[in-house]
Amino acid sequence: MEQSANPTAASESMISLRDLRVSYGEREILHGVSFDVMRGENMVILGGSGSGKSTLLRTLVGLEKPSSGEIRLKGKNIAAISTAEMDEIRKKIGMSFQGGALFGSMTVGENVALPLREHTKLEDSTIKVILRLKLEQVGLSGFENYMPSQLSGGMKKRAAVARALAMDPEILFFDEPSAGLDPIIAAGVDQLILDLKQAFHMTIIVVTHELASAFLIADRMVLIDKGNVVAIGSTEELRASTHPRVRQFLDRIAEPEVAQELDYLQMLTEDDYRRGR
Protein backbone atom coordinates (compact mmCIF):
# COMPACT_ATOMS: atom_id res chain seq x y z
CA MET A 1 0.00 0.00 0.00
CA GLU A 2 1.40 3.37 -1.01
CA GLN A 3 1.14 6.30 1.37
CA SER A 4 1.44 9.98 0.63
CA ALA A 5 4.19 11.90 2.42
CA ASN A 6 2.98 12.57 5.94
CA PRO A 7 0.64 15.56 5.93
CA THR A 8 1.89 18.52 7.93
CA ALA A 9 1.38 18.28 11.65
CA ALA A 10 -0.79 21.38 11.49
CA SER A 11 -3.47 19.50 9.49
CA GLU A 12 -6.09 17.82 11.54
CA SER A 13 -7.56 14.49 10.64
CA MET A 14 -11.26 15.05 9.92
CA ILE A 15 -12.03 11.45 9.07
CA SER A 16 -10.06 8.51 10.35
CA LEU A 17 -10.69 4.88 9.45
CA ARG A 18 -8.96 2.05 11.28
CA ASP A 19 -9.34 -1.53 10.15
CA LEU A 20 -12.92 -0.93 9.05
CA ARG A 21 -14.87 -4.05 8.14
CA VAL A 22 -18.39 -3.96 6.75
CA SER A 23 -20.52 -6.98 5.93
CA TYR A 24 -23.89 -7.52 4.32
CA GLY A 25 -25.06 -10.59 6.18
CA GLU A 26 -22.49 -13.30 5.63
CA ARG A 27 -20.51 -11.52 2.92
CA GLU A 28 -17.76 -9.16 4.00
CA ILE A 29 -17.49 -6.23 1.61
CA LEU A 30 -14.75 -4.12 3.20
CA HIS A 31 -11.79 -6.05 4.57
CA GLY A 32 -10.07 -3.79 7.05
CA VAL A 33 -9.89 -0.35 5.41
CA SER A 34 -7.66 2.25 7.03
CA PHE A 35 -6.87 5.79 5.96
CA ASP A 36 -7.22 9.42 7.03
CA VAL A 37 -8.76 12.45 5.40
CA MET A 38 -7.30 15.75 6.46
CA ARG A 39 -9.22 18.94 7.13
CA GLY A 40 -9.77 20.99 4.01
CA GLU A 41 -8.66 18.43 1.47
CA ASN A 42 -10.51 16.89 -1.47
CA MET A 43 -10.23 13.14 -1.16
CA VAL A 44 -11.45 11.08 -4.08
CA ILE A 45 -12.36 7.45 -3.46
CA LEU A 46 -11.80 5.59 -6.71
CA GLY A 47 -12.89 2.12 -7.51
CA GLY A 48 -14.66 -0.08 -9.98
CA SER A 49 -18.08 -1.70 -9.69
CA GLY A 50 -18.24 -4.06 -6.75
CA SER A 51 -15.10 -2.61 -5.22
CA GLY A 52 -16.91 -1.54 -2.07
CA LYS A 53 -16.58 2.20 -2.54
CA SER A 54 -20.32 2.81 -2.30
CA THR A 55 -20.46 0.71 0.87
CA LEU A 56 -17.56 2.74 2.21
CA LEU A 57 -19.38 6.00 1.52
CA ARG A 58 -22.62 4.76 3.05
CA THR A 59 -20.74 3.65 6.17
CA LEU A 60 -19.03 7.04 6.46
CA VAL A 61 -22.38 8.81 6.66
CA GLY A 62 -23.87 6.25 9.00
CA LEU A 63 -26.24 4.49 6.61
CA GLU A 64 -24.45 1.17 7.22
CA LYS A 65 -23.05 -0.14 10.45
CA PRO A 66 -19.52 -1.54 10.47
CA SER A 67 -19.05 -5.08 11.71
CA SER A 68 -15.75 -4.07 13.30
CA GLY A 69 -13.18 -1.31 13.23
CA GLU A 70 -13.29 2.41 13.91
CA ILE A 71 -14.57 5.40 12.00
CA ARG A 72 -13.78 8.73 13.57
CA LEU A 73 -15.49 11.83 12.24
CA LYS A 74 -13.82 14.80 13.93
CA GLY A 75 -12.56 12.50 16.61
CA LYS A 76 -15.87 10.82 17.44
CA ASN A 77 -16.12 7.10 16.70
CA ILE A 78 -19.42 6.79 14.87
CA ALA A 79 -19.28 3.00 14.90
CA ALA A 80 -20.27 3.05 18.55
CA ILE A 81 -22.55 5.99 19.27
CA SER A 82 -26.24 6.51 19.91
CA THR A 83 -28.69 7.70 17.26
CA ALA A 84 -29.04 11.06 18.98
CA GLU A 85 -25.29 11.65 18.89
CA MET A 86 -25.15 10.49 15.27
CA ASP A 87 -27.90 12.96 14.42
CA GLU A 88 -25.84 15.77 15.93
CA ILE A 89 -22.91 14.79 13.73
CA ARG A 90 -25.18 14.54 10.69
CA LYS A 91 -26.18 18.15 11.12
CA LYS A 92 -22.57 19.06 10.37
CA ILE A 93 -22.15 16.95 7.25
CA GLY A 94 -23.83 17.14 3.86
CA MET A 95 -24.34 14.44 1.26
CA SER A 96 -25.14 14.70 -2.40
CA PHE A 97 -26.59 11.43 -3.70
CA GLN A 98 -26.07 9.94 -7.13
CA GLY A 99 -29.47 10.85 -8.55
CA GLY A 100 -29.86 13.93 -6.41
CA ALA A 101 -32.47 12.26 -4.18
CA LEU A 102 -34.50 15.46 -4.15
CA PHE A 103 -37.96 15.08 -2.62
CA GLY A 104 -40.29 14.96 -5.60
CA SER A 105 -43.29 16.40 -3.78
CA MET A 106 -41.48 19.61 -2.79
CA THR A 107 -40.10 22.50 -4.79
CA VAL A 108 -36.34 23.07 -5.07
CA GLY A 109 -36.63 25.84 -2.49
CA GLU A 110 -38.53 23.63 -0.06
CA ASN A 111 -35.95 20.87 -0.55
CA VAL A 112 -33.05 23.17 0.29
CA ALA A 113 -34.93 24.74 3.20
CA LEU A 114 -35.93 21.40 4.73
CA PRO A 115 -32.87 20.88 6.98
CA LEU A 116 -33.13 24.50 8.14
CA ARG A 117 -36.81 24.14 8.97
CA GLU A 118 -36.22 20.86 10.78
CA HIS A 119 -33.14 21.71 12.80
CA THR A 120 -33.18 25.46 13.38
CA LYS A 121 -35.64 27.88 14.86
CA LEU A 122 -34.92 30.48 12.21
CA GLU A 123 -37.68 32.75 10.95
CA ASP A 124 -39.19 31.94 7.58
CA SER A 125 -37.86 35.17 6.10
CA THR A 126 -34.33 34.30 7.22
CA ILE A 127 -34.63 30.81 5.76
CA LYS A 128 -35.73 32.33 2.45
CA VAL A 129 -32.61 34.47 2.37
CA ILE A 130 -30.34 31.55 3.20
CA LEU A 131 -31.86 29.35 0.56
CA ARG A 132 -31.45 32.02 -2.09
CA LEU A 133 -27.82 32.25 -1.06
CA LYS A 134 -27.29 28.51 -1.32
CA LEU A 135 -28.96 28.32 -4.71
CA GLU A 136 -26.78 31.16 -5.93
CA GLN A 137 -23.68 29.34 -4.71
CA VAL A 138 -24.51 26.38 -6.93
CA GLY A 139 -25.61 28.48 -9.88
CA LEU A 140 -29.35 27.87 -9.56
CA SER A 141 -30.55 31.37 -8.72
CA GLY A 142 -34.22 31.85 -9.39
CA PHE A 143 -35.15 28.19 -9.41
CA GLU A 144 -36.73 28.09 -5.94
CA ASN A 145 -40.21 27.35 -7.20
CA TYR A 146 -39.36 24.68 -9.72
CA MET A 147 -40.28 21.08 -9.00
CA PRO A 148 -37.45 18.53 -9.25
CA SER A 149 -39.17 16.87 -12.19
CA GLN A 150 -38.78 20.12 -14.14
CA LEU A 151 -34.99 20.14 -13.76
CA SER A 152 -32.36 18.58 -15.97
CA GLY A 153 -29.91 16.04 -14.56
CA GLY A 154 -27.18 18.58 -14.00
CA MET A 155 -29.55 21.01 -12.32
CA LYS A 156 -30.83 18.27 -10.04
CA LYS A 157 -27.28 17.58 -8.89
CA ARG A 158 -26.72 21.27 -8.22
CA ALA A 159 -29.95 21.47 -6.24
CA ALA A 160 -28.85 18.42 -4.25
CA VAL A 161 -25.55 20.16 -3.48
CA ALA A 162 -27.42 23.29 -2.39
CA ARG A 163 -29.47 21.17 0.00
CA ALA A 164 -26.32 19.49 1.32
CA LEU A 165 -24.85 22.96 1.92
CA ALA A 166 -27.92 24.30 3.73
CA MET A 167 -26.58 23.74 7.24
CA ASP A 168 -23.03 24.89 6.37
CA PRO A 169 -21.47 21.47 6.77
CA GLU A 170 -17.85 20.86 7.64
CA ILE A 171 -17.62 17.72 5.55
CA LEU A 172 -19.31 17.26 2.18
CA PHE A 173 -19.80 13.84 0.58
CA PHE A 174 -20.49 13.25 -3.11
CA ASP A 175 -21.71 9.97 -4.56
CA GLU A 176 -20.78 9.76 -8.24
CA PRO A 177 -21.31 13.46 -8.98
CA SER A 178 -20.64 13.14 -12.72
CA ALA A 179 -22.66 9.99 -13.30
CA GLY A 180 -25.09 10.28 -16.18
CA LEU A 181 -24.02 13.80 -17.13
CA ASP A 182 -22.62 14.90 -20.45
CA PRO A 183 -18.96 16.03 -20.36
CA ILE A 184 -19.74 19.75 -20.33
CA ILE A 185 -22.23 19.54 -17.48
CA ALA A 186 -19.93 17.14 -15.65
CA ALA A 187 -17.13 19.68 -15.96
CA GLY A 188 -19.48 22.25 -14.45
CA VAL A 189 -20.07 20.00 -11.44
CA ASP A 190 -16.31 19.43 -11.08
CA GLN A 191 -15.77 23.19 -11.12
CA LEU A 192 -18.46 23.58 -8.47
CA ILE A 193 -16.63 21.14 -6.22
CA LEU A 194 -13.38 23.04 -6.71
CA ASP A 195 -15.12 26.35 -6.01
CA LEU A 196 -16.61 24.99 -2.79
CA LYS A 197 -13.23 23.90 -1.57
CA GLN A 198 -11.77 27.26 -2.50
CA ALA A 199 -14.49 29.36 -0.91
CA PHE A 200 -15.28 27.41 2.24
CA HIS A 201 -12.18 25.28 2.91
CA MET A 202 -14.49 22.31 3.30
CA THR A 203 -13.33 18.76 3.61
CA ILE A 204 -14.80 17.02 0.59
CA ILE A 205 -15.05 13.30 -0.10
CA VAL A 206 -15.98 12.25 -3.62
CA VAL A 207 -16.72 8.68 -4.66
CA THR A 208 -16.40 8.22 -8.38
CA HIS A 209 -15.08 6.02 -11.12
CA GLU A 210 -14.67 8.88 -13.60
CA LEU A 211 -10.91 9.27 -13.92
CA ALA A 212 -10.89 12.67 -15.61
CA SER A 213 -13.02 14.25 -12.87
CA ALA A 214 -11.05 12.48 -10.16
CA PHE A 215 -7.68 13.80 -11.30
CA LEU A 216 -9.09 17.27 -11.73
CA ILE A 217 -10.64 17.73 -8.32
CA ALA A 218 -8.58 15.52 -6.01
CA ASP A 219 -5.86 16.55 -3.61
CA ARG A 220 -5.37 12.94 -2.67
CA MET A 221 -6.92 9.77 -3.98
CA VAL A 222 -7.51 6.33 -2.57
CA LEU A 223 -8.14 3.34 -4.83
CA ILE A 224 -10.41 0.66 -3.42
CA ASP A 225 -10.39 -2.75 -5.06
CA LYS A 226 -12.39 -5.75 -3.86
CA GLY A 227 -12.85 -4.24 -0.43
CA ASN A 228 -9.22 -3.31 0.18
CA VAL A 229 -7.25 -0.10 -0.08
CA VAL A 230 -4.86 -0.74 -2.94
CA ALA A 231 -3.26 2.67 -3.20
CA ILE A 232 -3.47 6.04 -1.51
CA GLY A 233 -1.62 9.24 -2.28
CA SER A 234 -1.59 12.48 -4.19
CA THR A 235 -2.66 12.52 -7.81
CA GLU A 236 0.99 12.51 -8.99
CA GLU A 237 1.85 9.59 -6.78
CA LEU A 238 -1.06 7.55 -8.14
CA ARG A 239 -0.33 8.51 -11.69
CA ALA A 240 3.24 7.29 -11.24
CA SER A 241 2.29 4.10 -9.41
CA THR A 242 3.58 0.77 -10.64
CA HIS A 243 1.06 -1.34 -8.66
CA PRO A 244 -0.63 -3.67 -11.22
CA ARG A 245 -4.21 -3.03 -10.03
CA VAL A 246 -3.64 0.73 -10.06
CA ARG A 247 -2.19 0.61 -13.55
CA GLN A 248 -5.05 -1.59 -14.75
CA PHE A 249 -7.60 0.87 -13.37
CA LEU A 250 -5.89 4.01 -14.60
CA ASP A 251 -4.92 2.62 -18.00
CA ARG A 252 -8.41 1.16 -18.50
CA ILE A 253 -7.30 -2.38 -19.19
CA ALA A 254 -10.25 -4.74 -19.47
CA GLU A 255 -10.62 -7.74 -17.18
CA PRO A 256 -9.90 -11.13 -18.78
CA GLU A 257 -13.03 -12.77 -20.17
CA VAL A 258 -14.84 -15.03 -17.71
CA ALA A 259 -17.14 -17.81 -18.81
CA GLN A 260 -19.24 -18.41 -15.69
CA GLU A 261 -21.51 -15.79 -14.17
CA LEU A 262 -20.64 -16.92 -10.65
CA ASP A 263 -16.92 -16.71 -11.37
CA TYR A 264 -17.42 -13.17 -12.61
CA LEU A 265 -19.27 -12.16 -9.45
CA GLN A 266 -16.67 -13.81 -7.32
CA MET A 267 -13.91 -12.07 -9.21
CA LEU A 268 -15.54 -8.69 -8.68
CA THR A 269 -16.23 -8.91 -5.02
CA GLU A 270 -13.80 -11.32 -3.43
CA ASP A 271 -10.07 -11.62 -3.52
CA ASP A 272 -7.16 -13.66 -2.22
CA TYR A 273 -8.08 -12.68 1.31
CA ARG A 274 -11.37 -14.50 1.02
CA ARG A 275 -10.06 -17.45 -0.92
CA GLY A 276 -7.30 -17.89 1.60
CA ARG A 277 -9.78 -18.24 4.47
Added chain:
Amino acid sequence: MELAAQIGGSVTDGLAYLGALASLGSRAAYFTFIAPLKGKPLRFHRAVSQAMQVGVLALPILSLITFFIGLILALQSAYELRRFGALNYVASAVAISMTRELGPLITAIVVIGRSGSAFAAEIGTMKVTEEIDALETMAINPISFLVTPKFLAMIMMLPCLTIWANFMGILGGSVFGVAKADFTFPRYIQASLDALFLRDIVTGLIKAVMFGITVTAVGCHEGFATGGGAEQVGRSTTRAVVVSLFLVILVDLVFTALFYFLSPS
Protein backbone atom coordinates in the same frame (compact mmCIF):
# COMPACT_ATOMS: atom_id res chain seq x y z
CA MET B 1 -44.30 -33.65 6.63
CA GLU B 2 -43.71 -31.06 3.92
CA LEU B 3 -47.17 -29.63 4.44
CA ALA B 4 -46.71 -29.33 8.18
CA ALA B 5 -43.38 -27.55 7.67
CA GLN B 6 -44.97 -25.19 5.18
CA ILE B 7 -47.86 -24.36 7.46
CA GLY B 8 -45.48 -23.84 10.36
CA GLY B 9 -43.31 -21.60 8.22
CA SER B 10 -46.28 -19.55 7.05
CA VAL B 11 -47.53 -19.09 10.58
CA THR B 12 -44.16 -17.89 11.85
CA ASP B 13 -43.78 -15.62 8.82
CA GLY B 14 -47.24 -14.21 9.49
CA LEU B 15 -46.42 -13.59 13.14
CA ALA B 16 -43.13 -11.96 12.14
CA TYR B 17 -45.05 -9.70 9.76
CA LEU B 18 -47.47 -8.67 12.49
CA GLY B 19 -44.47 -8.02 14.71
CA ALA B 20 -42.93 -5.76 12.08
CA LEU B 21 -46.22 -3.86 11.77
CA ALA B 22 -46.42 -3.47 15.54
CA SER B 23 -42.83 -2.20 15.61
CA LEU B 24 -43.58 0.39 12.94
CA GLY B 25 -46.78 1.39 14.72
CA SER B 26 -45.07 1.78 18.06
CA ARG B 27 -42.29 3.94 16.61
CA ALA B 28 -44.89 6.11 14.89
CA ALA B 29 -46.76 6.31 18.19
CA TYR B 30 -43.54 7.42 19.92
CA PHE B 31 -43.15 10.28 17.48
CA THR B 32 -46.83 11.21 17.84
CA PHE B 33 -47.15 11.20 21.59
CA ILE B 34 -43.75 11.25 23.26
CA ALA B 35 -41.36 13.09 20.96
CA PRO B 36 -43.43 16.31 20.97
CA LEU B 37 -42.95 16.46 24.72
CA LYS B 38 -39.20 16.41 24.07
CA GLY B 39 -39.45 19.37 21.75
CA LYS B 40 -39.54 17.56 18.43
CA PRO B 41 -42.04 18.85 15.87
CA LEU B 42 -45.42 17.14 15.47
CA ARG B 43 -45.64 17.98 11.76
CA PHE B 44 -49.25 18.96 12.02
CA HIS B 45 -49.05 20.74 8.68
CA ARG B 46 -48.07 17.54 6.92
CA ALA B 47 -50.77 15.59 8.75
CA VAL B 48 -53.38 18.07 7.55
CA SER B 49 -52.32 17.78 3.91
CA GLN B 50 -52.38 13.98 4.23
CA ALA B 51 -55.83 14.21 5.79
CA MET B 52 -56.96 16.17 2.76
CA GLN B 53 -55.69 13.40 0.48
CA VAL B 54 -56.99 10.51 2.56
CA GLY B 55 -60.30 11.99 3.63
CA VAL B 56 -61.69 14.92 1.71
CA LEU B 57 -60.70 13.69 -1.72
CA ALA B 58 -62.24 10.28 -1.02
CA LEU B 59 -65.71 11.72 -0.41
CA PRO B 60 -67.07 11.59 -3.97
CA ILE B 61 -66.24 7.95 -4.62
CA LEU B 62 -67.15 6.93 -1.08
CA SER B 63 -70.52 8.65 -1.33
CA LEU B 64 -71.41 6.86 -4.55
CA ILE B 65 -70.27 3.47 -3.33
CA THR B 66 -71.99 3.58 0.05
CA PHE B 67 -75.17 5.02 -1.46
CA PHE B 68 -75.39 1.98 -3.71
CA ILE B 69 -74.44 -0.34 -0.84
CA GLY B 70 -77.34 1.05 1.18
CA LEU B 71 -79.71 0.45 -1.70
CA ILE B 72 -78.36 -3.08 -2.18
CA LEU B 73 -78.80 -3.77 1.54
CA ALA B 74 -82.39 -2.56 1.40
CA LEU B 75 -83.15 -4.79 -1.58
CA GLN B 76 -81.52 -7.84 0.00
CA SER B 77 -83.26 -7.45 3.35
CA ALA B 78 -86.58 -6.75 1.65
CA TYR B 79 -86.17 -9.98 -0.29
CA GLU B 80 -86.55 -11.94 2.96
CA LEU B 81 -88.63 -9.50 5.02
CA ARG B 82 -91.49 -9.41 2.54
CA ARG B 83 -92.11 -13.10 3.19
CA PHE B 84 -93.15 -12.11 6.70
CA GLY B 85 -94.96 -8.98 5.58
CA ALA B 86 -92.34 -7.06 7.55
CA LEU B 87 -91.11 -4.62 4.95
CA ASN B 88 -91.26 -1.82 7.49
CA TYR B 89 -88.18 -3.33 9.11
CA VAL B 90 -86.09 -2.49 6.03
CA ALA B 91 -85.12 0.86 7.52
CA SER B 92 -83.73 -0.63 10.69
CA ALA B 93 -82.01 -3.47 8.84
CA VAL B 94 -80.13 -1.03 6.64
CA ALA B 95 -79.31 1.34 9.47
CA ILE B 96 -77.90 -1.32 11.78
CA SER B 97 -75.97 -3.16 9.07
CA MET B 98 -74.40 0.07 7.86
CA THR B 99 -73.39 1.50 11.21
CA ARG B 100 -72.17 -1.71 12.78
CA GLU B 101 -70.50 -3.33 9.81
CA LEU B 102 -70.67 -2.10 6.25
CA GLY B 103 -70.07 1.57 6.84
CA PRO B 104 -66.68 1.02 8.49
CA LEU B 105 -65.75 -1.90 6.24
CA ILE B 106 -66.59 -0.36 2.88
CA THR B 107 -64.93 2.88 3.94
CA ALA B 108 -61.80 0.94 4.85
CA ILE B 109 -61.84 -0.83 1.49
CA VAL B 110 -62.13 2.45 -0.42
CA VAL B 111 -59.32 3.91 1.68
CA ILE B 112 -57.16 0.82 1.02
CA GLY B 113 -57.61 1.24 -2.69
CA ARG B 114 -56.92 4.97 -2.63
CA SER B 115 -54.51 5.56 0.21
CA GLY B 116 -53.06 2.20 1.24
CA SER B 117 -51.66 1.74 -2.25
CA ALA B 118 -50.58 5.38 -2.44
CA PHE B 119 -48.63 5.14 0.83
CA ALA B 120 -46.77 2.04 -0.36
CA ALA B 121 -46.05 3.59 -3.75
CA GLU B 122 -44.87 6.90 -2.31
CA ILE B 123 -42.56 5.43 0.30
CA GLY B 124 -41.42 2.63 -2.03
CA THR B 125 -40.44 5.13 -4.72
CA MET B 126 -38.63 7.23 -2.15
CA LYS B 127 -36.71 4.15 -1.08
CA VAL B 128 -35.67 3.37 -4.66
CA THR B 129 -34.55 6.95 -5.38
CA GLU B 130 -32.50 7.13 -2.12
CA GLU B 131 -34.77 9.84 -0.71
CA ILE B 132 -35.16 7.83 2.52
CA ASP B 133 -31.36 7.66 2.80
CA ALA B 134 -31.23 11.40 2.16
CA LEU B 135 -33.62 12.01 5.06
CA GLU B 136 -31.44 9.93 7.36
CA THR B 137 -28.25 11.74 6.37
CA MET B 138 -30.03 15.02 7.13
CA ALA B 139 -30.78 13.71 10.64
CA ILE B 140 -34.51 13.58 9.87
CA ASN B 141 -36.14 10.39 11.09
CA PRO B 142 -38.08 8.87 8.14
CA ILE B 143 -40.79 7.45 10.41
CA SER B 144 -41.35 10.77 12.10
CA PHE B 145 -41.36 12.60 8.77
CA LEU B 146 -43.31 10.18 6.59
CA VAL B 147 -45.31 7.77 8.71
CA THR B 148 -46.55 9.75 11.70
CA PRO B 149 -48.47 12.34 9.62
CA LYS B 150 -50.18 9.48 7.78
CA PHE B 151 -51.25 7.80 11.01
CA LEU B 152 -52.60 11.06 12.36
CA ALA B 153 -54.48 11.73 9.14
CA MET B 154 -56.03 8.25 9.05
CA ILE B 155 -57.07 8.31 12.69
CA MET B 156 -58.72 11.69 12.20
CA MET B 157 -60.35 10.96 8.86
CA LEU B 158 -61.60 7.40 9.05
CA PRO B 159 -64.26 8.01 11.70
CA CYS B 160 -65.42 11.09 9.77
CA LEU B 161 -65.58 9.17 6.50
CA THR B 162 -67.43 6.33 8.23
CA ILE B 163 -70.09 8.64 9.62
CA TRP B 164 -70.57 10.04 6.14
CA ALA B 165 -70.69 6.52 4.71
CA ASN B 166 -73.35 5.50 7.24
CA PHE B 167 -75.42 8.51 6.27
CA MET B 168 -75.09 7.83 2.54
CA GLY B 169 -75.99 4.18 3.08
CA ILE B 170 -79.17 5.10 4.92
CA LEU B 171 -79.94 7.55 2.13
CA GLY B 172 -79.49 4.79 -0.44
CA GLY B 173 -81.78 2.53 1.53
CA SER B 174 -84.37 5.28 1.67
CA VAL B 175 -84.69 5.16 -2.11
CA PHE B 176 -86.08 1.64 -1.82
CA GLY B 177 -87.97 2.45 1.35
CA VAL B 178 -89.84 5.34 -0.24
CA ALA B 179 -90.36 3.64 -3.59
CA LYS B 180 -91.37 0.15 -2.54
CA ALA B 181 -91.90 -0.09 1.21
CA ASP B 182 -94.54 2.50 1.89
CA PHE B 183 -92.23 4.94 3.63
CA THR B 184 -92.13 8.66 3.31
CA PHE B 185 -88.63 10.04 3.43
CA PRO B 186 -88.98 11.65 6.90
CA ARG B 187 -90.53 8.47 8.30
CA TYR B 188 -87.79 6.33 6.83
CA ILE B 189 -85.12 8.48 8.45
CA GLN B 190 -87.00 8.42 11.74
CA ALA B 191 -87.33 4.63 11.60
CA SER B 192 -83.60 4.33 10.92
CA LEU B 193 -82.68 6.55 13.85
CA ASP B 194 -85.13 4.78 16.17
CA ALA B 195 -83.50 1.45 15.41
CA LEU B 196 -80.01 2.61 16.31
CA PHE B 197 -78.45 2.44 19.71
CA LEU B 198 -75.42 4.60 20.48
CA ARG B 199 -73.29 1.46 20.77
CA ASP B 200 -74.05 0.57 17.14
CA ILE B 201 -72.47 3.79 15.97
CA VAL B 202 -69.62 3.75 18.50
CA THR B 203 -68.55 0.17 17.82
CA GLY B 204 -68.52 1.02 14.12
CA LEU B 205 -66.30 4.03 14.74
CA ILE B 206 -63.91 2.10 16.94
CA LYS B 207 -63.56 -0.43 14.14
CA ALA B 208 -62.98 2.42 11.69
CA VAL B 209 -60.03 3.72 13.73
CA MET B 210 -58.53 0.22 13.99
CA PHE B 211 -58.93 -0.25 10.24
CA GLY B 212 -57.17 3.06 9.64
CA ILE B 213 -54.24 2.07 11.82
CA THR B 214 -53.96 -1.28 10.04
CA VAL B 215 -54.05 0.19 6.54
CA THR B 216 -51.42 2.81 7.38
CA ALA B 217 -49.11 0.29 9.03
CA VAL B 218 -49.28 -2.15 6.12
CA GLY B 219 -48.95 0.54 3.44
CA CYS B 220 -45.93 2.16 5.07
CA HIS B 221 -44.29 -1.15 5.96
CA GLU B 222 -44.53 -2.41 2.39
CA GLY B 223 -43.15 0.91 1.18
CA PHE B 224 -40.08 0.67 3.41
CA ALA B 225 -39.60 -2.98 2.48
CA THR B 226 -39.46 -2.25 -1.24
CA GLY B 227 -36.52 -3.75 -3.07
CA GLY B 228 -34.68 -1.96 -5.85
CA GLY B 229 -36.32 -0.77 -9.05
CA ALA B 230 -39.68 0.27 -10.45
CA GLU B 231 -40.99 -3.28 -10.69
CA GLN B 232 -40.49 -3.69 -6.96
CA VAL B 233 -42.55 -0.58 -6.27
CA GLY B 234 -45.42 -2.17 -8.18
CA ARG B 235 -45.01 -5.35 -6.14
CA SER B 236 -45.06 -3.43 -2.88
CA THR B 237 -48.18 -1.54 -3.87
CA THR B 238 -50.02 -4.74 -4.78
CA ARG B 239 -48.90 -6.45 -1.59
CA ALA B 240 -49.98 -3.46 0.45
CA VAL B 241 -53.51 -3.63 -0.94
CA VAL B 242 -53.89 -7.39 -0.67
CA VAL B 243 -52.43 -7.68 2.83
CA SER B 244 -54.45 -4.66 4.04
CA LEU B 245 -57.66 -6.21 2.75
CA PHE B 246 -56.96 -9.44 4.59
CA LEU B 247 -55.87 -7.80 7.84
CA VAL B 248 -58.81 -5.42 7.84
CA ILE B 249 -61.19 -8.38 7.62
CA LEU B 250 -59.26 -10.10 10.38
CA VAL B 251 -59.42 -7.03 12.61
CA ASP B 252 -63.10 -6.78 11.77
CA LEU B 253 -63.65 -10.34 12.95
CA VAL B 254 -61.74 -9.77 16.18
CA PHE B 255 -63.62 -6.61 17.09
CA THR B 256 -67.03 -7.86 16.00
CA ALA B 257 -66.56 -10.92 18.21
CA LEU B 258 -65.28 -8.71 21.01
CA PHE B 259 -68.30 -6.44 20.83
CA TYR B 260 -70.60 -9.44 20.68
CA PHE B 261 -69.22 -10.93 23.88
CA LEU B 262 -69.05 -7.56 25.62
CA SER B 263 -72.61 -6.54 24.78
CA PRO B 264 -75.39 -6.70 27.33
CA SER B 265 -77.52 -9.79 26.60
